[in-house]
Amino acid sequence: MELPVGLRHVLSETRLHTDDREYVIVSLPLDQLHEGMAALAQRAEPFSAAVVDKDELTLVMPGDVWRAARDELDWEEEAAGYRLITFDVSLGLGLVGYVATLSHVVAAAGVSQLVFSAYQRDHLLVPSEDFERAWAALSDFIDACRKQG
DSSP states (O other): OOOOTTHHHHHHHOEEEOOOOOEEEEEEEGGGHHHHHHHHHHHOOSSOEEEEOSSEEEEEEEHHHHHHHGGGSOOOEEEEEEEEEEEESOOOTTOOSHHHHHHHHHHHTTOOOEEEEOSSOEEEEEEGGGHHHHHHHHHHHHHHHHHTO
16 A cells, blocks of 8 residues: 555554543434533443534443433434454644545455544444454554554
8 A cells, every 4th residue: 555755664663542432422412412521421431432513423432431421412313332442652733644545444354334533533423243354454564564664
C-alpha cells in the first residue's frame, strides 16, 4: 500500500490499546438531547462519546454504564457487544490518511467498524466477535510499518 509522505513513521509509532470492556451504541431522538447528554455527563468515563447530527443523538458508553442509565432515557435503538481499539499515539490535526489507512486494514480483514476521532487520538469500535481479527490485522500492519522504517 502506497502511503503519504511521513505517514509510515507515524504508523510505526502507533501502539494499540484496549480496555477489555464491552461497549453499547445507542440512538436517541433529538428531543432527548439534554437528557442524553446529562446522563453521559453524570457517568462519563474513558471511553465515552456523543455525536449529535441532524436526526439523532448517538451515545457510546461501556455496557455497565449504559445499563445504569438506560431506564432514565427514551432511547430508540441500542447495539451492544462492541470492543474498543485506541490508536495510542498523539496525532496532529493536519496528518493526512492516518485513520483512513488503519480503517482500510480493518475493512480488508472483513471487520465492520465505527470510527471516532478525538483531538489527538483515533478510536475504533468493532464487534466483539471480530475483535481478535481486527487487532491481529492492525498489529501485523503496524509491525510491517516498523520493519520498513
